[in-house]
Amino acid sequence: MGTGKLSVNEIKIKNRQMIYQHIRSHGPVSKQDIVVALQLSLPTVTQNLEYLKEQGLIDDSQRIKNTGGRNATAYTYIKSFKKAIGVYISAHHMNVVALDLSGSVLGRMRKRVRFDLEDDGYLRDMGEEVKKIKKETGIKDEDLLGVGISVPGLVSKDGSYVTYGLTLGFTGKTRDEIAKYIPYKSRLFHDSYAAGHIVAWHNNKVRNAFYISLSNSIGGAIIMGNEICGGDDCKSGELGHMTVIPEGGERCYCGKYGCLDTVCKTEKLDGYTGGNLEEFFRRLKEGDDIAVKLWDEYLDNLSLAIHNMRIIFDVDIILGGYLGMYLGDYMDDLRERVDAKNPFGDKAEDYLYVSEYEGEECSAGAAIFFVEEFMDGI
Ligand SMILES: [Zn+2]
Structure with missing residues (x-):
């Protein structure tokens, strides 16, 4: 590292991600569209499209209607391939959303409940709401990328504990304590960062x-x-x-x-x-x-x-x-x-x-972290 040059393997991964992202933001697109837009060779694009299809990430069952000649295959990404859940716990409310890979809200729940991390019933309630929304939106265990938990406080870089939670007296609380009844991969987020994150993600003009x-x-x-x-x-x-x-x-x-x-x-x-x-x-x-x-x-x-x-x-x-x-x-x-x-x-x-995002910024922003992490790992 440090030479600025990418290894053959890194270039391969980068090309694959570029193709997937291009389909995501411009789809439906034809193979030729991708070749032209990304300046990649036809064999490279073909090989990556095959890989992405094999993984179940893209769909090629549609055709793009041409005015003349043969209709080209239309590539689109499969939004429902993976999902993520976001939770926002604030002074008087608990809010849970489930998102797909496009960031669209599949299901949501918001209820009035007093913030109390010392109360086991409150933690259990949070776990129940997560499981409920997961069930209602039909998310299978293997399709759930993770559960992001937004809190009104500052959080360590790795999302494992609260560094400053004076608003509600929960400084030092850990992810494991807060997510005691959430049996999935989880991570804590500072609520404002989560909200800012989804706003930027949702509106890529920003x-x-x-x-x-x-x-x-x-x-x-x-x-x-x-x-x-x-x-x-x-x-x-x-x-x-x-x-x-x-x-x-x-x-x-x-x-x-x-x-x-x-x-x-x-x-x-x-x-x-x-x-x-x-x-x-x-x-x-x-x-x-x-x-x-x-x-x-x-x-x-x-x-x-x-x-x-x-x-x-x-x-x-x-x-x-x-x-x-x-x-x-x-x-x-x-x-x-x-x-x-x-x-x-x-x-x-x-x-x-x-903000253009239709509500639930803090919970959706916490979920979108897992979507981005997934995209980066393709
Ligand atoms: Zn102050």
């Missing part, structure tokens, strides 16, 4: 971005070259703990004062409506004075965070988390506030948007 998760706590993820940039110690992007109120700010769960989390957690809004975010937005639409005032303050604080991230990274800013689904009607207002702060004349409508 090369560089900063993802902001707006939920009961605030998290972030730096996406560079379509990958999460975790920093030296997997704690980059933690914008929730930027000090935004230097004097007289509220105490954050981290122990410090005036963090962004204290002014942008969704509790700032749904604290007014008994923890019901939907109800908050209903009252806001009705013009309820208190809701309007809370929302105005919230948007001001959020625009500050967005502005700062834009200034530092000069990349797209993507908003997600539970708040994401309610933001649509208010994006123009938010963009105006962000624009008012920008000295370079950047227009927020060009770089600020809500």
Whole structure:
């Protein structure tokens, strides 16, 4: 290694992966399409297509309709070849999704349950929900790549333990403890990274971005070259703990004062409506004075965070988390506030948007890790 040259075997694997990825992103394609697009020889493409078919990874039963001559074989990838499951455990909810190789959601479950890793019943419940969704979506043991578990905290690089879980007091918990009743390969993920990961994966136009998760706590993820940039110690992007109120700010769960989390957690809004975010937005639409005032303050604080991230990274800013689904009607207002702060004349409508992924970012992002790992191993 280190010479920059690939061995014959490495080139073989790389070609195979390139062909598979090309079929995945462009299929249905003909053999000739692949030869032209990837600049590979016909024998190389033929040999790899045979291998991929033998493995059950691609399908060649269809034909591409040509205007003249013989209809060529159409190659597509088989999305259902393998599946992965993602779990997200947060303060008041548990959410489980099953995905196929395309990242499509095959099944989902979300329920209200209080986070308590000390309670064996809670752990057992998590295991039961995983088994239930596996059964409901017809995933066989041999087709399940793994179970990713997203947690609201920082996680070690290898996904084996929680390095910082002060939000819910679970620092030091290990994967084996958390996944006690999940009898499959599993791994822990920091929820914001998982969410940022699926957003980048789902939208491959996203090369560089900063993802902001707006939920009961605030998290972030730096996406560079379509990958999460975790920093030296997997704690980059933690914008929730930027000090935004230097004097007289509220105490954050981290122990410090005036963090962004204290002014942008969704509790700032749904604290007014008994923890019901939907109800908050209903009252806001009705013009309820208190809701309007809370929302105005919230948007001001959020625009500050967005502005700062834009200034530092000069990349797209993507908003997600539970708040994401309610933001649509208010994006123009938010963009105006962000624009008012920008000295370079950047227009927020060009770089600020809500995540396109239809919900469940944290759990789906944890599952997609196994899909990517599988793709890399082809
Ligand atoms: Zn803090």
